Amino acid sequence: MLGLGADLLWADMNRLLGFLFHQGVLDEHFLQLHHLQDESSPSFVSEVLNIYFHESEKLLNNLRSLLMDRDFSDYNKMAIHLNQFMGSSSSIGAKRLTTVCLAFRAATQHSNRPGCLRALEMLQHEYCYLKNKLHELFQIEQQRALAAAARYPLQNNQ
């Protein structure tokens, strides 16, 4: 039974991943990230993602506060933040976020305040979406790991 559950979870995960790939939320770099995870660093992906979320939240807050400063928006600073955000997003393979960052950066370069606000909104939305989806993915992953762990003795018994 548990083995079957693990398979189902695999399928779920793949479906979710496929969906995210299809939607363009993620790209192959996300998979490459997974390849980097091996016995020597079993929780590499989740570590990286945790750092990513932590950093991103900070960056988002900074961006928001910079933009909210109505009189004096420091676009250069925003561009630097966005570069960071973009770099980390592309590293984990969050493609849509990268794209939004690009648009955001273009808006900052033109000092286009409404554009920036819109982009920030989109960025937040995408970020939340990604975070939710990845959390979902991780939950499945954990369940699968549990299931797989539960399965090993069975295999050994056979």
Next chain:
Amino acid sequence: MSLIHVVGFGLKVGHLLWVPCCLIVSFIYLNWFNCNLGINHNHNCSNNNKWKMGFLGDYDGKVWLNNWWEKNLGNTCKQYYYKYNSLRRSWWRKLWHAYVVFWIVISSSRFLHMSSEATEKRKESLVSLCDERARMLQDQFNVSMNHIQAMSILISTFHHAMDPSAIDQKTFARYTERTAFERPLTSGVAYAVRVLHSEREQFEKQQGWTIKRMDTLEQNPVQEDDFALEALEPSPIQEEYAPVIFAQETIKHVISVDVLSGKEDRQNVLRARESGKGVLTAPFRLLKTNRLGVILTFAVYKKELPSNATPDERIQATDGYLGGVFDIESLVEKLLQQLASKQSVIVNVYDTTNHTDPIAMYGSDVLGDEFYHVSTLNFGDPFRKHEMHCRFKQKPPWPWEAIHSSVGMLVIAVLIGYILYATVNRMFISEDNYNEQMELKKRAQAADVAKSQFLATVSHEIRTPMNGVLGMLNMLMDTDLDVTQQEYVRTAQGSGKALVSLINEVLDQAKIDSGKLELEAVVFDLRAILDDVLLLFSEKSQGKGVELAVYVSDEVPEQLIGDPGRFRQIITNLMGNSIKFTEKGHIFVTIHLVEEVVHSIEVEPQSTSKDTLSGYPVADIRRSWEGFKAFSQEGPLGSFSSPSSELVNLIVSVEDTGVGIPLEAQSRIFTPFMQVDPSISRKHGGTGIGLSISKCLVGRMNGEIGFVSIPNIGSTFTFTAVFTNGSPNSKEGRSQQINNQPHLASSEFHGTNALVIDPRPIRAKVSRYHLQRLDIRVELVSDLDQGLSLITNGNSAISIVFIEQEVWDRDSSISLHFVNNTRKVDPPKLFILVNSNSSFRASSVNSGDPFPVVITKPLKASMLAVTLQRAMGVGNRGNTRNVELPSLSLQHLLRGRRILVVDDNSVNRTVAAGALKKYGADVVCVSSGKDAISKLKPPHQFDACFMDIQMPEMDGFEATRRIRELEHMASIEASMDADGNNSKLRVPILAMTADVMQATNEECLKSGMDGYVSKPFEAEQLYREVSRFFPTS
């Protein structure tokens, strides 16, 4: 008529004025603009309003403006500009209207002036005419009057003073008749004597008739011919009488008529005797003639009176009255007839004694001009006043002259004005057009850039996932798959590779379009590249049974500097095309120096068409470079006449015996996306941009590409390319160059002699070329017999014999004979050169020992070397260079290395560290450039450093520069210490960047980096970069 003349003249003058006007206007215009532009430059555009001044619409300003407003003001300036333009236009229109109105005013005032002048002149002439007439009339009248006065003296002298009188009626009549010419104005003269009532009876008796009264006479003036004196009544009793006693013949009827009885005459007579001067009557109808006339009366006195005598004395002294009848009408008429221009002038004479009612004396009622002139006439009678009125018969004519000149002037002025206006208008229009076109051009350029960018982006975006797909497929291949699955995966991989190469082509095209294509300049070995390309196509050519050969001239230096990748791309493309369309025969790549080829043109003008690699006829190679510019320049050697320079001019031709290119398609073969026939792409695939890319690449190598193609015979593509000589000293010669190829193990075969038996010289030449690369001396013969004689009799010991399959197969008995005979002496190794494995009929050969070794073409030096080594037992030293899988070798390379990763972004840092750790490296991470500098102090503990370029505070370039400075100082110290470990003094630094476009290779190299890798890592790129620093152990 004259109006037309004037207009024509106006047109001519307008035409003449046109050019200078245009010049002046444009000159003013430019000056105006320049001044304003200068002002704008000086003011550094700080003031918007200045712009309004400056935009007098020349494109320099506009272009400059384009750059300017994009940065600063956006559309505001543009709006100003257009606003000002329209403002200017309406201003011009107003000016035009004002101009027209001004000229209308000018010309009408001129018209008025001229016509008034004409009227004045007319008036003057009338005045002079009138005065002249009046004077003449007056003079003539005075002459007559004087004569009559003289006559009165005559009468007083000869009638009254003599007794008996010397004059009777008859004498008087005769005298007056004969002196009538003296009085041209009088129609008759009569003398009336003063008779008192007391003397009447005596007088009547003496004369024999009674005094008659005049009244009745006056009442019926119309009776002319049947006029009878007897009908007149005798005069009533009066105080005194004045009966006419003498009369001229013309007025004889008035004799005996009492002048005093007529009312007018009586007045006259009374006034005459009182004044003693000539007195005139008012005009009246004359008796008998019924014409208007006046009577002039003079009194005749008894004695000479003093001039101051009183009227009474005069009356007392009166003896009689002399009257002259003036026929005014005929008189004036006669006078006028003597004068010129009598037709044009109407003359009226009035008696204006009574001002309120002037009496017309002469003149008709004909209506003339309303303007008239009045001259007074003085007939010597102060009591009577006369006037002469003159007017022109015709109305004043239209002032044509004034009309013509003013209209002509207006026409000319308006024409000139219109020309100017039209010029200015046209200038505006062309300016507008210009602006519009600039706008369109800008848009088109933007669209072009966008297109290229789109292509580049999209291609890049497609390439990234494709790499993923290919990588995954690669990995999939390594897993445990059954045969079918493997087949599927291979197919998928093939398609994927095809797609990637297609995308690469499109990307190349886009790069070329946007001018971003840059050629490398690295040292490369041309022959090795050709070997690679040959290998690439050998499978295909063998499958088709097409012979593939490469020949590189000995003159071509071993090492060239240029872009090997692009060169290879051109060759690959041309060969790919050839192999696509060739089903039989051969594909032959030759590379020469241009100088050689040019000389060969001179030496051998014609070669036999049969002399080709496979025996099939080919298109004449020389015709393919006919169009090259460099060849046609100044003589046959043209621009290639300087062999001593460092530049190497290569001419490469790819010759095939394929279907050829249809003549109608030959002209557009280098056009992108153009194929001979849509069906071709279905049959053979490809996008059709390969040739266009090749052309661009050749152009970038300062070369030219051309081709000649004959349908069903074949095509030959030829291109030239300029490289730099990479060999340190090309004069050293061939042997040196050969020795530079360690991997071919050429030294093993040094001094070996070989014999090539081949009937076709070109093919033999190709074989010799490859053998010579292995430092084998080669003899060529055309058939087995010659070969045999050479082997048995030759001086040099021939240890290897290459026999072309064709020769071998021709006659097995001869072949056998050859084998047997060669065996007698020191048996050389036999090799058979075959085109493809399948076509060689091994069965036909006697399977004796030694069985000739079969070498499958295409020949390649490396392959030949291996075969020879194997066959001849030269030590096999495992020369094969198996290229390991990148990831494996990466692990190999990186294992145990200490690597520093510098990145401010913790996520990137973690990922990079993870990736490097995976390959076995020992990774340390820092998060800023400063930390990196502190970690990287020579002597280094790290083997390499991966540095992010974009970092806050200190970016990658800056950090690298500082590290390099430190290293430099350290190396100076080390050289002083003289025991420095040099390998620890310079750490390789690789840039990491997410944006490849942003950090070009040059920038990295400039700041002292050794290369760059893209983020996230890609295994192959990483391998390529890393392998440059870590020698494979």
